Amino acid sequence: MTKWIEACGLDDIEPEDVLRFDHGGASFAIYRDPAGAFFATDGLCTHERVHLADGLVMGDQIECPKHNGRFNYKTGAALRAPVCVNLRIYPVRVAGDRVEIGLEETQ
Amino acid sequence: MTTLPFVQKRDYSLTGPSARRAVELGLASAEWYHSEVPRKVMKELMQRRDGPALRDTAIWIGLLVLSAAGGIAFWGSWTAVPFFMVYGVLYGSACDSRWHECGHGTAFRTQWMNDVVYHIASFMVMRNPVSWRWSHARHHTDTIIVGRDPEIAFMHPTGILPNLLHFIGILDIWASFKVLLRNAAGILTADERDYIPEREIPKAILAARIHVAIQGAAVVAAIWMGSILPLMLIGGPRIYGCWHMFMTGLIQHGGLAEDVVDHRLNSRTVLMNPISRWIYWNMNYHVEHHMFPMVPYHALPRLHALIKHDLPPANPSIWSAFREMVPAILRQRREPGYYLRRELPPTARPYREEFHTTVPERASMG
Numbered sequence: 104m105t106k107w108i109e110a111c112g113l114d115d116i117e118p119e120d121v122l123r124f125d126h127g128g129a130s131f132a133i134y135r136d137p138a139g140a141f142f143a144t145d146g147l148c149t150h151e152r153v154h155l156a157d158g159l160v161m162g163d164q165i166e167c168p169k170h171n172g173r174f175n176y177k178t179g180a181a182l183r184a185p186v187c188v189n190l191r192i193y194p195v196r197v198a199g200d201r202v203e204i205g206l207e208e209t210q
Numbered sequence: 211m212t213t214l215p216f217v218q219k220r221d222y223s224l225t226g227p228s229a230r231r232a233v234e235l236g237l238a239s240a241e242w243y244h245s246e247v248p249r250k251v252m253k254e255l256m257q258r259r260d261g262p263a264l265r266d267t268a269i270w271i272g273l274l275v276l277s278a279a280g281g282i283a284f285w286g287s288w289t290a291v292p293f294f295m296v297y298g299v300l301y302g303s304a305c306d307s308r309w310h311e312c313g314h315g316t317a318f319r320t321q322w323m324n325d326v327v328y329h330i331a332s333f334m335v336m337r338n339p340v341s342w343r344w345s346h347a348r349h350h351t352d353t354i355i356v357g358r359d360p361e362i363a364f365m366h367p368t369g370i371l372p373n374l375l376h377f378i379g380i381l382d383i384w385a386s387f388k389v390l391l392r393n394a395a396g397i398l399t400a401d402e403r404d405y406i407p408e409r410e411i412p413k414a415i416l417a418a419r420i421h422v423a424i425q426g427a428a429v430v431a432a433i434w435m436g437s438i439l440p441l442m443l444i445g446g447p448r449i450y451g452c453w454h455m456f457m458t459g460l461i462q463h464g465g466l467a468e469d470v471v472d473h474r475l476n477s478r479t480v481l482m483n484p485i486s487r488w489i490y491w492n493m494n495y496h497v498e499h500h501m502f503p504m505v506p507y508h509a510l511p512r513l514h515a516l517i518k519h520d521l522p523p524a525n526p527s528i529w530s531a532f533r534e535m536v537p538a539i540l541r542q543r544r545e546p547g548y549y550l551r552r553e554l555p556p557t558a559r560p561y562r563e564e565f566h567t568t569v570p571e572r573a574s575m576g
């Protein structure tokens with residue numbers, strides 16, 4: 104069952120930016136695309152476990168700050184070497200002025 | 211005067227005892243020091259633009275064409291020499307910085323432009339575009355960590371003659387070409403397999419075959435024409451024009467501490483004349499580049515101005531960098547663990563001292 108966890112406020116992330124959110128011993132990245140919609144992925148790069156929230160959002164891509172690998176943060180697809188493994192994505196919803204991330208009950 | 215014996219050769223392989231020791235000591239894929247830059251400012255610095263790299267690439271290609279045309283037109287007379295001097299540096303040295311920046315994907319905002327220039331520059335610099343992408347990622351993960359970094363320029367104790375010969379590219383071009391030939395034959399070493407993922411290996415082999423075929427075509431053309439002119443234009447500049455690449459490349463980390471996870475200790479920022487900075491695409495801001503590889507070359511001077519209070523003072527010139535590096539390299543030939551200690555300004559956050567105190571031990575262990 105999906106449990107909705109409050110991650111941040113609507114205004115905590117500018118359009119075309121990313122924010123780190125830690126919960127339950129795991130790290131997540133919450134994104135806001137240029138149109139203002141929110142998305143979430145695992146917070147650590149699948150290449151060398153670096154925090155993606157220090158990276159750069161360009162359109163619907165996030166570039167990792169360590170080796171410039173890229174993912175589509177909407178689909179999780181690995182797009183540019185050295186990342187080869189896709190990123191896990193999570194559902195996101197807006198509740199009032201808060202952004203919530205949907206995690207499975209075990210997380 | 212007592213003469214110290216040469217230090218024992220350290221194990222710089224990526225699969226030997228140094229590699230195991232780096233992992234045991236927590237030096238592999240470690241968390242590195244970063245100067246503090248507010249997110250808003252960093253976001254602005256990281257922004258990609260096509261404009262600066264389009265302008266620089268147009269100038270680069272334009273000058274390559276003009277200098278090559280001059281060299282061909284005056285071939286056989288001394289007038290051709292200055293044209294080839296310019297062409298050689300634009301081909302044999304500027305290719306390295308273009309390869310580097312486009313490999314990071316930071317030169318252009320448009321990704322295919324990075325890829326096109328990356329492949330052209332990889333050919334010019336005679337590097338396998340696939341394997342070097344991976345080796346450079348490792349260089350950023352484990353900068354100058356012995357047993358991990360495949361791009362360490364000075365492996366101690368370093369030889370004087372090979373380093374001098376670097377400036378005329380003879381050894382380097384031969385070594386590079388042997389790697390391409392080996393890769394083209396489908397052979398990759400254990401070190402290469404250590405940092406290239408299995409699924410990328412067929413691409414590395416294909417790229418090597420294409421490079422070898424084009425270089426080979428230049429050799430055939432030279433034989434067929436009975437003239438070295440084709441080789442002056444293709445491949446040759448990597449010999450007669452690479453001096454600037456080595457002049458700037460060797461000072462990036464030369465003489466500084468190995469096995470530390472703070473780029474302020476193992477990398478060197480050097481202020482340079484504008485022509486060298488253009489050829490080198492601002493990689494003289496080397497500490498800044500390693501700390502924040504997301505920042506494009508055209509934004510590095512701004513980044514430098516922002517964080518210089520937290521960095522060792524930059525060397526004021528190429529000459530000053532060589533003047534401090536060369537004696538250190540020579541001393542490192544005889545004194546295990548010797549390194550140049552960078553001095554931080556009082557405004558900087560301090561180093562973790564244990565890095566400094568443990569380096570000599572690690573050197574003798576390697």
Ligand code: FES
Pocket residue numbers: 148149150151152153167168169170171172173184185186
């Ligand atoms: S850690 Fe993300 S690309 Fe290497």
